[in-house]
Amino acid sequence: MSDEPLLRVEDLRVEFPTEDGVVHAVDGITYQVFKGRTLGIVGESGSGKTVSSLTTLGLTRRQGARISGRILFEGRDLVTCSEEQLRAIRGNEIAMIFQDPLSSLHPLYRVGRQLIEAVRAHRDASRQQARARALELLGLVGIPDPARRVDMYPHEFSGGMRQRVMIAMALANEPKLLIADEPTTALDVTVQAQILELMERLQRELGMAIVIITHDMGVVAETADDVAVMYAGRIVETAPTGQVFAAPQHPYTWGLLRSIPTLERPRDEPLVPIPGTPPSLINRPSGCHFHPRCAYAQPDHARIDPALEQVPGAPEHFVACLLEAETRLRLWQELRAGRKPEQAIADVGLPEAQV
Amino acid sequence: MIRYVIRRLLWGAVLLIVVSALTFVFFRIFPTGNPALLRAGRDPQPKHVKEIEQVLGLGKPLTVQFWDYMKEVLLHFKFGYSYYNQESVTHLIGERVAPTVSLAVGAAVLWGVAGIGVGVISALKRHSFLDRFTMGTALVAISAPEFWLGLIFLLLFAQDIGKVHVLPGAGSYVGLTSDPWKWFTSLIMPWIALAASGAAIYARLMRGSLLETMNEDYIRTARAKGLRERSVVRQGVRASINPIVTLLPLEIGVLLGGAVLIETVFNIPGIGRLAYQSISDSDFSVIQGTVLIAAFFIIIANIVVDILYAYLDPRVRFS
Numbered sequence: 001m002s003d004e005p006l007l008r009v010e011d012l013r014v015e016f017p018t019e020d021g022v023v024h025a026v027d028g029i030t031y032q033v034f035k036g037r038t039l040g041i042v043g044e045s046g047s048g049k050t051v052s053s054l055t056t057l058g059l060t061r062r063q064g065a066r067i068s069g070r071i072l073f074e075g076r077d078l079v080t081c082s083e084e085q086l087r088a089i090r091g092n093e094i095a096m097i098f099q100d101p102l103s104s105l106h107p108l109y110r111v112g113r114q115l116i117e118a119v120r121a122h123r124d125a126s127r128q129q130a131r132a133r134a135l136e137l138l139g140l141v142g143i144p145d146p147a148r149r150v151d152m153y154p155h156e157f158s159g160g161m162r163q164r165v166m167i168a169m170a171l172a173n174e175p176k177l178l179i180a181d182e183p184t185t186a187l188d189v190t191v192q193a194q195i196l197e198l199m200e201r202l203q204r205e206l207g208m209a210i211v212i213i214t215h216d217m218g219v220v221a222e223t224a225d226d227v228a229v230m231y232a233g234r235i236v237e238t239a240p241t242g243q244v245f246a247a248p249q250h251p252y253t254w255g256l257l258r259s260i261p262t263l264e265r266p267r268d269e270p271l272v273p274i275p276g277t278p279p280s281l282i283n284r285p286s287g288c289h290f291h292p293r294c295a296y297a298q299p300d301h302a303r304i305d306p307a308l309e310q311v312p313g314a315p316e317h318f319v320a321c322l323l324e325a326e327t328r329l330r331l332w333q334e335l336r337a338g339r340k341p342e343q344a345i346a347d348v349g350l351p352e353a354q355v
Numbered sequence: 356m357i358r359y360v361i362r363r364l365l366w367g368a369v370l371l372i373v374v375s376a377l378t379f380v381f382f383r384i385f386p387t388g389n390p391a392l393l394r395a396g397r398d399p400q401p402k403h404v405k406e407i408e409q410v411l412g413l414g415k416p417l418t419v420q421f422w423d424y425m426k427e428v429l430l431h432f433k434f435g436y437s438y439y440n441q442e443s444v445t446h447l448i449g450e451r452v453a454p455t456v457s458l459a460v461g462a463a464v465l466w467g468v469a470g471i472g473v474g475v476i477s478a479l480k481r482h483s484f485l486d487r488f489t490m491g492t493a494l495v496a497i498s499a500p501e502f503w504l505g506l507i508f509l510l511l512f513a514q515d516i517g518k519v520h521v522l523p524g525a526g527s528y529v530g531l532t533s534d535p536w537k538w539f540t541s542l543i544m545p546w547i548a549l550a551a552s553g554a555a556i557y558a559r560l561m562r563g564s565l566l567e568t569m570n571e572d573y574i575r576t577a578r579a580k581g582l583r584e585r586s587v588v589r590q591g592v593r594a595s596i597n598p599i600v601t602l603l604p605l606e607i608g609v610l611l612g613g614a615v616l617i618e619t620v621f622n623i624p625g626i627g628r629l630a631y632q633s634i635s636d637s638d639f640s641v642i643q644g645t646v647l648i649a650a651f652f653i654i655i656a657n658i659v660v661d662i663l664y665a666y667l668d669p670r671v672r673f674s
Contacts, residue, residue, distance in 0.1 A: 057579055059578055106594065107573070172580075
């Protein structure tokens, strides 16, 4: 942990000027990823998690994004890299897989051809060598009968098999970092587990770092070493995975945790959705961006913009919340005991939310 | 696949029989003019007209006429004889096919290449001056009627009546085999006039289709793989070209049935002019022949489109 991170994102901002105003998709986020470890970035749709990783690969540039901050990959700043330098990194040192494997594969090209392209984009390999590599990759990701499968089209594969193909393609050049953007969201639950397992196995075998983007705390629990929770373009809480599940600090994280089913909780306990919808990234709420949806917000929370601060007694745990650490701890204990937010507020003696 | 094609061809044959019947109904049961009357000269005597009707076989009941006609077509592959010069229809159409094919295929090639090329460049240079200029020109080309465009070309460039005497004018068509160079130059203006609006429509279609495709997830994947932009664009073009390439054979099919206006403006002896002439002369056998050959080309074009479609898109299967 003490050595240099493989990827360090520093105060990254990504804005898209549009006709309706500037979209602040990513608003000053900082995180790092270490070799051989997995970072989970969690948040609802529109929280900026995908944009931040597309920006890492330079894929938001041609959409007219204004980008500031630094993205240090092995000491190189990817924000200032030329397009050609980035191209040489994409799919080679950093690879990415996407949510919907069907729409992410070219429908008119055979799977083999798409794999061969990935290999030959960065290697001086002959067609035969690249094809041999493609077969090897398909075997590596657990696709049966690669020699036959390699000449098939994506539509002839099942959803899980397609995502395996995507992973094979991402691994073509043994990247140091794999960014997986909701890799299991479009898949059946049973297949989800297989894909996550596969990613874990490959990480062990190849020693790569993984950034897994998801809205599913279950996926995070299963795969990530560290977690960053994003809301409205910012990281609102970040910590090692164990700490986030044991002592979550941010009311938004509580919401995420309480909205997933677990086996431990009593079956009659209803799941609790987070009220409201994610805010507009053009006209963001004042103060703490989460305050309009927060059950515990106080009047001045609409005014003061919280910074990411270390949680007392937990050196690797950071949170951006205006509540007192003491109050947060007691609120979470109440919630974990199965109480509703209103009860928790009364028990803790917090003034009722006013906003 | 072969079974599919055979089935389609058989259906096509059935369709041709239906087309013959319909043409018969349109031109005989609702006649536009009495061919015998037209042939009998000025102030004909009724007796005279009757005689001509006998000779042309118009005196028999319509059902018998239809039966006779279909029998000739189906059993002997004969389409009858022109009322005017007693030439066989097969022969008349036969000598008109080469000019029409020259015109249609050349125009279609120009049409496809220009349309797709301009569309791709416009999409890649979206919002640039070039994009605006070509799309503006396309709008003009779509709006310009082909015969008007043809006349303008003649007035500007024809060797006889043009402002600058660069290209052979109307009536200069010669066969490819007799003088290839003259064949080529005489067709340049007709090709452009015939292809202009189609190419313009295709350019706009191609531009839209490619712009849409470049936002697809698999294009993002191609970039994420680190492919060069040229390869990324090639993947985009490959995916967006299908609907356009599969339309083209249909257009060729229609053009092969004769381009009446352009053939008339440039005085090219093709099927279109033959069809036009035969209709104004109430020359039934020739009308029937030209309608059938046009229908034949369209049926073939449809089959070609289906095969091409399945060939270009592996997700399409014959059933």
